[in-house]
Structures are given as structure tokens and as C-alpha cells.
Amino acid sequence: PRNRIFFWKVTASTLAPDGVTRPVLLVNDKYPGPKIEVNRGDYITVVVQNALDVPTSFHWHGFTMRDDPWYDGVPGMNQCPIPPGTNFTYTFGTDNTSGTHWWHAHFENQYIDGLVGAIIVHEPPETDPFLHAYDEERTIIISDWYHQPTGPLLAHYLSPDSHGMEPVPNNGLINGKHTFNCANVIPADLKCEKGERTVFHFLPNRRYRLRIINAGAAAPFLFSVDQHQLQVIEADGTNLNPILVDSVPVNNGQRYSVILTTNQEPKNYWMRAEFGLDCLPKPTNLDPVILAEVRYQGAGAAEPTSVGRFVPDPNSKEPQINPAFVEACKDLDLFQLHPLQPVPILEPISKSIQVRISFKKNETDNIVRGYLNDITYAADPWNPTMMQNLKDVVQYDVAQHVMTIDKRDSIVQIILDNSLGGEHPFHLHGHVFQVVAQGEGLYEEGKSQLSAVNPVRRDTATVPRKGYTVIRFKADNPGVWALHCHIEWHVTTGLVMQFVELPDELRAMHIPKQAAQLCEVPPPAGFKAD
Numbered sequence: 001p002r003n004r005i006f007f008w009k010v011t012a013s014t015l016a017p018d019g020v021t022r023p024v025l026l027v028n029d030k031y032p033g034p035k036i037e038v039n040r041g042d043y044i045t046v047v048v049q050n051a052l053d054v055p056t057s058f059h060w061h062g063f064t065m066r067d068d069p070w071y072d073g074v075p076g077m078n079q080c081p082i083p084p085g086t087n088f089t090y091t092f093g094t095d096n097t098s099g100t101h102w103w104h105a106h107f108e109n110q111y112i113d114g115l116v117g118a119i120i121v122h123e124p125p126e127t128d129p130f131l132h133a134y135d136e137e138r139t140i141i142i143s144d145w146y147h148q149p150t151g152p153l154l155a156h157y158l159s160p161d162s163h164g165m166e167p168v169p170n171n172g173l174i175n176g177k178h179t180f181n182c183a184n185v186i187p188a189d190l191k192c193e194k195g196e197r198t199v200f201h202f203l204p205n206r207r208y209r210l211r212i213i214n215a216g217a218a219a220p221f222l223f224s225v226d227q228h229q230l231q232v233i234e235a236d237g238t239n240l241n242p243i244l245v246d247s248v249p250v251n252n253g254q255r256y257s258v259i260l261t262t263n264q265e266p267k268n269y270w271m272r273a274e275f276g277l278d279c280l281p282k283p284t285n286l287d288p289v290i291l292a293e294v295r296y297q298g299a300g301a302a303e304p305t306s307v308g309r310f311v312p313d314p315n316s317k318e319p320q321i322n323p324a325f326v327e328a329c330k331d332l333d334l335f336q337l338h339p340l341q342p343v344p345i346l347e348p349i350s351k352s353i354q355v356r357i358s359f360k361k362n363e364t365d366n367i368v369r370g371y372l373n374d375i376t377y378a379a380d381p382w383n384p385t386m387m388q389n390l391k392d393v394v395q396y397d398v399a400q401h402v403m404t405i406d407k408r409d410s411i412v413q414i415i416l417d418n419s420l421g422g423e424h425p426f427h428l429h430g431h432v433f434q435v436v437a438q439g440e441g442l443y444e445e446g447k448s449q450l451s452a453v454n455p456v457r458r459d460t461a462t463v464p465r466k467g468y469t470v471i472r473f474k475a476d477n478p479g480v481w482a483l484h485c486h487i488e489w490h491v492t493t494g495l496v497m498q499f500v501e502l503p504d505e506l507r508a509m510h511i512p513k514q515a516a517q518l519c520e521v522p523p524p525a526g527f528k529a530d
């Protein structure tokens, strides 16, 4: 094990990933930001220099932050924001976290503006079950993309005029690139040039592990490569009994590894990320399929002519919807996904919590907000729960939507119920949970089918529209952990709650000096003290 140090400078800049120039936030001048690649067991240190004129903070999505809850990066819950013009050093271990993960800003909605990147934790060869299953690997970051920064988008979204309709993406990107038709650019005076697509250069007859990350703000995608099948071997860091598929739905925050074998005619093929159009607000002139090129060696640089799996019937008079757009709004079938290292279903349940997702208009300001059990999460206070909690008895404001889990090793079940027409990818911090049920309608204990044998373990699971998802985890990780919808707009609008896990143990832990010091800095003007 080594200590791996990364130096990051966070700046405001402009960039044109798809040819359309817009203001962005960047780490080390790159989008996506720098990739962190380490071996399991290494210690990661990230020295963040905040050169913005607003605060920031970073979250390590996929890491349980065991023993390091101070560095989980959630303002209002477990850390104070990093004030503008200052440095902060994150340190955390990677003991049980090999796999495909990612990092993103967790202060307000900064990640939508560009503060995202991959974290790859390699399993040591002695213990890697897939050591001989592939020859090379590539990281593929997919995301929706907006031509305006979050400032104006949010101003509209959080006003009565939006009627709760989320901002609609203008494009999507694969590894920070895509083309855009400048005739469609809004507002029309934005500087627009033809963008480029990402090109993957592959050798024939080799096996490529593709590590796919959806680092977008809202849109789910269906990933595929024309004329190739994909062998799924990892979901959110959990190695799986391989399954063969044509395409993989990847929702916000989720990751999959698939193995693609270059055993087709040595030509060029499209790699596709199809928008979950069917689950996004109103249709736009958005390009429904985001493309990259897979070039076999020797095939030249000509654009692929391959076709996708959905070919509309030219004789049909009815408009035809690509079933892919529907499929993209769901998770891969829970009953087909099983970890390679089996673990029995967690039981008996000591605490079962039903969480109902809803949206409603506030009568006083006419703004539509999201609610979990009729509580909407208010803006992050400057002073995080975890710091307050360490001094006094646990006492919270309903607006901060806190639940406490007191008993070590108790098994917690969360039933996420969604009666709405949209899907919601839910992420729990601090844990890799078991997904024990997922389906349509209302969950009924004892009646709805459980994935009881070796359920998949992951950290982000989709709650299907008009459906449910049930997760379980063991309370063995002291900290303050967020549970939220990973549609980033819904974080702003209130689909967030927090768990104070094992407060007694947490109080007995030693707060790292610099984490405590960060909370001594007075909040900048415009923030309330707590």
C-alpha cells in the first residue's frame, strides 16, 4: 500500500466540449477532471486548492469512508465547505473498494458545471477474479450536458414559472465530447462550432474492459456498441457473475464494467449512449443518441456505417418509439445480477423505514419541491450535523431531515416508494447496500418478490416510475450519511435525507484537526451560520 497524492486546482473557466462555448468549473483545467487510479489498499490524498470565488467540496462516490467520515464531502452533513481562496486536504483509504468509482463536487450543483472525474481502484492480481478475463481497459464517462451554467438554469427551475419541470439537457457527452448542430443552439448567439466525437482505437481479437460511469445531472442512458455483445462483470464496485447483454442501462451515479471482445469484422462501429428520453421532461430537439467511434486497427478513419438495434419500420404510419428509450429508465434486472462473492440476504431486519417520494407546490411561494415522507430538505446549513452532533445530544430541525441509527450491526431496510411518473436513482453514502426488491406498484412486505439469494450490492439504485426499490444495509459505519436522489436537480429541490449512524461511536472518534478547523472559518456573506 502506498500513499498516493493528487494536487487539484479548482477554477472557473470556459470550455466547448461539444463545440458550444459556455462557462464551466474545472479541476486542473480538464473536463472530465483528472482520473484517480490506484491499487486497493492505497491511501488517497487529494490536496484541493479552491481558486473559485465561491466555496466548494468533493465527494468520493463509491467509497464508504470507513474511519474517514470527515472527508465524505457533504456540506451540512459531514464537512464544512472549503472557502474560496483556501486549500483543504482530503485523505481516505481504499480497503474494500476496488472497482469503478467517481468523484464529484457536492457543494450546491457545482458538479453539473464540470467538477467530475473517474476513480479506478485496481484489485491486486492475487485476488482479482477477472485478471485473465480481459486484456485492456478503458474508462467511459457518459453525461448529459447543458449549454447554460447551473446559475440561470436553477433560477428558472426554482421559480413558479418552471412548474417543477427540470432543466432539459441540450446534449450528451462521451468522455467530454460530442458533436452539436449549431442550427439548434439556444440562445442563438452562443459561440458554436462543430464538436468532435471520442474515438476508441481497438485491436482486433482482444478483450476490453469498459468501465462505464454516468456522471450526468439527470439523464439515464442505455449503453451499447453496434454488433457487439457486452459481458457485465461489475456494478458499482461489486464483481458480478458475468451476464451477457446487448446493452446496459446506466443511471446517474451508477457504474458498470463490461467486457467487449473485438471479434467482429475489422471495421468501425458506433458506440451509443441512448438518452432515456422516455423518462426526461418534454421532448426537445436533443440528439437522442450520443455517439463515439470504435475503430478497429487497420479499418481506417471513415465514419462507421453500423446501425443500432432499433430500426424503425419504414412502412409504418404510426410514430415509432425506440424501446431503448424506455429500457434506459430502468436498472438491469435485479434478479439476474448476483455478486461473484455470494453474501446471504441481510436479516433479520431491526429497522424498516418507508420513504415516500413526492412533489408538491408550496402554497406560499408557488414553487414545486420534492419531498421524502412529506419533508423537503432545506438548503445545507454551514455547520454540518456531524460536528454539532459531537458536542451535544442529537437534536435536529425537521428541515434537515435526520434519522438516527443507534445500534451497531443492526440491519436497516429502506423501502423507497414512488407513485410518480418519473424514475429516481437513489444513492446512499457510507454503504454498499443490498438491493433486495425492485418492481412496479407498491411494495408489500411478504408479497412482493424479494431477491433473497445473493442480492446485488451497489450504492446507487433506480426507483422505477410508479414502482419501488428496497435496500438493506448493516449499521457498522459511524458517520452522517446522505440518502438522496442522484438527479442533481432533485437534490436542490429537496429529495434528500440523512442518517446519523452510531452517534455514540461517532462522538468517541477523533476529529482530524483540519476538518475541525474548516468549521472555525466564518461562513462567507450570504450563508447563514447554521
Ligand code: C2O
Pocket (backbone or CB within 6 Å): 059, 061, 104, 106, 253, 427, 429, 482, 484, 486
Ligand atoms: Cu454521488 Cu451525494 O453523491
